Amino acid sequence: MSKTRGALPPGQVQTNKFPAIHTGPIPTVDLHSWRFRIFGMVDQEKSLTWDELIQLPRYDTTSDAHCVTTWTYADNHWEGVAFHTVMSIVDVLPEANFALVHAENGYSVSLNIDDLLREGVMLAFKHNGETLSPEHGFPVRLIVPHLYFWKSAKWVTGVEFLAEYKPGFWEQRGYHPHGDPWSQQRYRE
Numbered sequence: 001m002s003k004t005r006g007a008l009p010p011g012q013v014q015t016n017k018f019p020a021i022h023t024g025p026i027p028t029v030d031l032h033s034w035r036f037r038i039f040g041m042v043d044q045e046k047s048l049t050w051d052e053l054i055q056l057p058r059y060d061t062t063s064d065a066h067c068v069t070t071w072t073y074a075d076n077h078w079e080g081v082a083f084h085t086v087m088s089i090v091d092v093l094p095e096a097n098f099a100l101v102h103a104e105n106g107y108s109v110s111l112n113i114d115d116l117l118r119e120g121v122m123l124a125f126k127h128n129g130e131t132l133s134p135e136h137g138f139p140v141r142l143i144v145p146h147l148y149f150w151k152s153a154k155w156v157t158g159v160e161f162l163a164e165y166k167p168g169f170w171e172q173r174g175y176h177p178h179g180d181p182w183s184q185q186r187y188r189e
């Protein structure tokens with residue numbers, strides 16, 4: 001159990017209702033055909049099935065969600081699998097410094113590997129004790145509590161390891177490459 005929540009970052013306003021924000025429709029995901037593909041700069045690609053994912057050691061954390069559009073929804077309890085556990089299934093090549101986490105409908109987020117290995121970063125399938133709802137990412141989403149919430153991709157399908165930084169969906173559209181809410185890295189200069 002780790003706790004990464006704290007004070008309100010600058011420029012954020014707390015909301016009492018959990019907003020559901022995404023581009024495109026809410027996908028319908030079948031657990032039997034669901035796969036989480038680990039590919040790119042790894043010794044050998046791996047495609048995790050749903051059963052394989054949920055058999056990994058469990059992890060949970062309580063954290064706040066800071067959207068770049070200034071709302072913060074505090075105190076979310078997430079349960080799932082730590083991202084470092086998922087990464088330990090493969091050997092990530094030493095030249096890899098960055099990753100793209102891919103999701104349904106062409107959404108993706110850019111992250112450096114150090115951020116993926118931070119405390120609280122996980123693939124979550126439960127929120128506040130309940131199965132993730134379709135609008136919040138069923139069956140599983142990424143949680144990166146120390147960065148703006150656009151990095152917490154819903155409906156994830158895989159992770160691609162890369163030598164160089166490659167912008168994801170919002171990073172291509174002017175969002176900051178890193179996205180630290182404490183230093184208000186909202187948009188690219």
Ligand SMILES: Nc1nc2c(c(=O)[nH]1)N[C@H]1C(S)=C(S)[C@@H](COP(=O)(O)O)O[C@H]1N2
Nearest residue numbers: 019020021022023067103107150152153154
């Ligand atoms: N697949 C996917 N994940 C996504 C998005 C999206 O459009 N598609 N939007 C991001 C943004 S901008 C935010 S603020 C959060 C919102 O998560 P919520 O709907 O659970 O509040 O999801 C992030 N993850």
Ligand SMILES: [Mo]
Nearest residue numbers: 067068149150
């Ligand atoms: Mo957002």
